[in-house]
Amino acid sequence: MAAITDIPDIVIGRLPIYLRALNQLADSGQEITSSHELGQHLGISSAQIRKDLSHFGEFGKQGTGYKIHHLREQLKQILQVDHEWSVAIIGMGDLGRAVAHYGGFVDRGFRIVAAFDSDPAKIGMDVNGIKVMNSNHLPEEIRAHNIKIAMIAVPAQYAQGVCDTIVSAGVRAILNYAPITLVVPPKVNVQYIDPVTHLQRMTYYLTD
Amino acid sequence: MAAITDIPDIVIGRLPIYLRALNQLADSGQEITSSHELGQHLGISSAQIRKDLSHFGEFGKQGTGYKIHHLREQLKQILQVDHEWSVAIIGMGDLGRAVAHYGGFVDRGFRIVAAFDSDPAKIGMDVNGIKVMNSNHLPEEIRAHNIKIAMIAVPAQYAQGVCDTIVSAGVRAILNYAPITLVVPPKVNVQYIDPVTHLQRMTYYLTD
DNA sequence: TAGATTGTTAATCGATTAACAATC
DNA sequence: TAGATTGTTAATCGATTAACAATC
Numbered sequence A, B: 001m002a003a004i005t006d007i008p009d010i011v012i013g014r015l016p017i018y019l020r021a022l023n024q025l026a027d028s029g030q031e032i033t034s035s036h037e038l039g040q041h042l043g044i045s046s047a048q049i050r051k052d053l054s055h056f057g058e059f060g061k062q063g064t065g066y067k068i069h070h071l072r073e074q075l076k077q078i079l080q081v082d083h084e085w086s087v088a089i090i091g092m093g094d095l096g097r098a099v100a101h102y103g104g105f106v107d108r109g110f111r112i113v114a115a116f117d118s119d120p121a122k123i124g125m126d127v128n129g130i131k132v133m134n135s136n137h138l139p140e141e142i143r144a145h146n147i148k149i150a151m152i153a154v155p156a157q158y159a160q161g162v163c164d165t166i167v168s169a170g171v172r173a174i175l176n177y178a179p180i181t182l183v184v185p186p187k188v189n190v191q192y193i194d195p196v197t198h199l200q201r202m203t204y205y206l207t208d
Numbered sequence C, D: 001t002a003g004a005t006t007g008t009t010a011a012t013c014g015a016t017t018a019a020c021a022a023t024c
Helices: A009-027 A035-042 A048-053 A067-076 A094-101 A137-145 A156-168 A197-204 B009-028 B036-043 B046-054 B069-076 B095-103 B135-144 B157-169 B195-203
Strands: A086-088 A110-117 A130-136 A150-151 A171-178 A191-192 B087-092 B110-117 B130-134 B149-150 B173-176 B189-192
Touching: A009 A035, A009 A067, A009 B195, A035 A048, A086 A094, A086 A137, A086 A156, A086 B195, A094 A110, A094 B095, A130 A137, A137 A156, A150 A156, A150 B195, A156 B095, A171 B195, A191 B036, A191 B195, A197 B009, A197 B087, A197 B149, A197 B173, A197 B189, B009 B036, B009 B046, B009 B069, B036 B046, B069 B157, B087 B095, B087 B135, B087 B157, B095 B110, B110 B135, B130 B135, B135 B157, B149 B157, B157 B173
Parallel strands: A086 A110, A086 A150, A110 A130, A150 A171, A171 A191, B087 B110, B087 B149, B110 B130, B149 B173, B173 B189
Antiparallel strands: none
8 A cells, every 4th residue: 555654753863864974975985885884984783774774675785785876866765855845934033044044955955945034124134045024924925935844943932823823824844943842733743953952961971 | 879870861862851841831930730741742641751750769749740940950950950061162154153142052051151263254253242262272272161062063074173173172062063973982972953854854754 | 706785584672651559 | 538640660562683594
């Protein structure tokens, strides 16, 4: 029936890491790698890498390993980043502007096509070639561009409201930079970027 | 013997999330919560929350739940963010400056005390009250301030070099914004912030 | 051929959950 | 007291790893 059997999300979460490592190897001019080499580089067992990949097909050759370019293209296809996604960003404070200026999206499958803020002083500004629009126009703009992915970079107290608005307008994947947990319907995916949680996870181990 | 038995890292990783949720509840004026309420809010089972907390002690009261303020203080102590850590940031591009301007560090246990860049045009600049220093001076500045935590926001090709330098100078926890995997000695902890890996994890599910 | 590495199976390991006695 | 919720145990569930036949 379903071509894709139910693959654990934890496996899906590692694929972008593999993809990033493959990009790094490709940049260094290498053409072939092995599960062992990849694993060493990432601090992951070679068995795990082979097992993860085996969910999707057979990408290597016994005795040889994996052609980096080929595996990379396969992973891009699996993750659906073999084509470009339009992304909106809401909130043009320091963080939002930094994200809008970040050059690392395009060659990895994403293009920021719309930016929003509610501050009249920011509306109309040009940020990295994108004109900042009034947040009031979020629903129609998201629908007009058929945007499915958005990044939220507004202050914490406004994040849930923005979230509700864009979800109503059809957004199905949200990268949330505000340090709060968002409540969303089951079909919407949320990922969080909160540097402080990462720092706090490390201080636990800093017995000094 | 050891007061702290070996607690799974996956549990440690959830504590900052619990702490963040408690802050959110406290901000809304609530004084008491339960594992059930917290779990609903976070999309985690109540059993897991109780199990996680039980590694560290007993913080609740049967029939009542948890006093938010008390549990929060306990978690801060466990994570060692009941005091403030000095943090360095290396790389004053768009992202580094945005991070330096971010106001959310201080009340959660961190203070940026030093900023570095190698670009002469940026050295000497004042960013959010911090004077940008020459990256050449990283080792002595890190030692002088006894800095154990650093954030790397330099272009990918320089990240490993910066990493080696600061690790030699005593840094033991690194938050890496560059989209590459860093190689570090076992005693050094690295966490990664790469928005693209989060986005790619979500596009897998965007069957549209 | 000999050496290397894959893909996969079965075993191990660890994490999550269900359930409940304890007790506020 | 009755109701609620903790902390903890035991069972379940799922993920990782070790090992190896297949084969390049």
